[in-house]
Amino acid sequence: MCGQNMRIGAVEMMLENISQTQRHRRGSHHRNDDMPVAAAVQGDEVSVVCEPNRRQARSMDIRTDPFADLDPMALLDTAFRQAQLGLAEGGIPIGAALFRADGTLLGEGRNRRIQHDDPSVHGETDAFRAAGRQRDYSSTVMVTTLAPCWYCSGLIRQFGIGAVIIGENRTFSGGQDWLADLGVAVTIVDDSRCVAMMTDFIAAHPAVWNEDIGVADTPIVKSAGGRA
Numbered sequence: 001m002c003g004q005n006m007r008i009g010a011v012e013m014m015l016e017n018i019s020q021t022q023r024h025r026r027g028s029h030h031r032n033d034d035m036p037v038a039a040a041v042q043g044d045e046v047s048v049v050c051e052p053n054r055r056q057a058r059s060m061d062i063r064t065d066p067f068a069d070l071d072p073m074a075l076l077d078t079a080f081r082q083a084q085l086g087l088a089e090g091g092i093p094i095g096a097a098l099f100r101a102d103g104t105l106l107g108e109g110r111n112r113r114i115q116h117d118d119p120s121v122h123g124e125t126d127a128f129r130a131a132g133r134q135r136d137y138s139s140t141v142m143v144t145t146l147a148p149c150w151y152c153s154g155l156i157r158q159f160g161i162g163a164v165i166i167g168e169n170r171t172f173s174g175g176q177d178w179l180a181d182l183g184v185a186v187t188i189v190d191d192s193r194c195v196a197m198m199t200d201f202i203a204a205h206p207a208v209w210n211e212d213i214g215v216a217d218t219p220i221v222k223s224a225g226g227r228a
């Protein structure tokens, strides 16, 4: 199929194939090298471009998983230190950090709902903003001490962050299954430090916790949920 020119009637089918291929890539981090990657229309002809150097690309897939060399516990330490900082500031102890797949720290942050009087500053969003602009998020990993809420899961989905490492999901469970279904590589460390920190905080500050997870004191309208 590569290198052929086709009549314009085939363009819709080709573009659909391309779309499916791109969705597949975003979801699984695997490449489908038999599929076209682009189509150009010139006059009444369609030029189809296939994946260059298919053999080399396939061998790279076998050799490397972009996140295989990461140590989840080591990365979690950075997020946990952010959670400790937040606790020391009188805030909700949830920390996060964004790393490249090679372990380079891009940004770190913590929930600062209380500190900034801003419910939109979740650990993940704080780390994301600290990282600044990145050209490609598919090779980044978001590390968070607590399972990401829908807001932060939406951020991960929106920017195509490739992997998520979660300290614990016992005290709160958000969009982790949804992210996994979308092909995001989800790792749950189940770290006892994170569990203890969150459990102690919830016991000591139940009202703040309920505010953070979007549970109203007197429910009138069903909440969409919160949490940082």
Ligand SMILES: [Zn+2]
Pocket: 122, 123, 124, 148, 149, 150, 151, 152, 153, 226, 227, 228
């Ligand atoms: Zn959140």
